[in-house]
Amino acid sequence: MPATPMSATPDADLAALRCEPCRGGMPALTPDAARALLPRVPGWALKDGPDRIERSFAFPDFAQAQAFAVRVGDLCEAEGHHAELRYGWGFCAVSFWTHKINGLHENDFIMAAKVNGLA
16 A cells, blocks of 8 residues: 655654655656755755765764664665665765656655664
């Protein structure tokens, strides 16, 4: 069953929502819409090229950063919405954007909230 769009449930806990399948040809979120959603995913920032949201998480060593990257990867696989992950000694950077529309979709913010729950 598809998730209720965030715009219809402004007070909903994003992490409790499920990603809905996204088809190509759908419009990406406008910059204003993305900025309006950003406060709902603390720690994330808007980036360009492509439009995406990104957050870097700090860890005391490589092993914990790698373990977090694996947990994020497992979450992405379960949700069917995949992140770009970069990690190394003491950090794991996570980026989301919807490749089919080459921009941001509500699903990206749902996933960011879910990743925040793993941290």
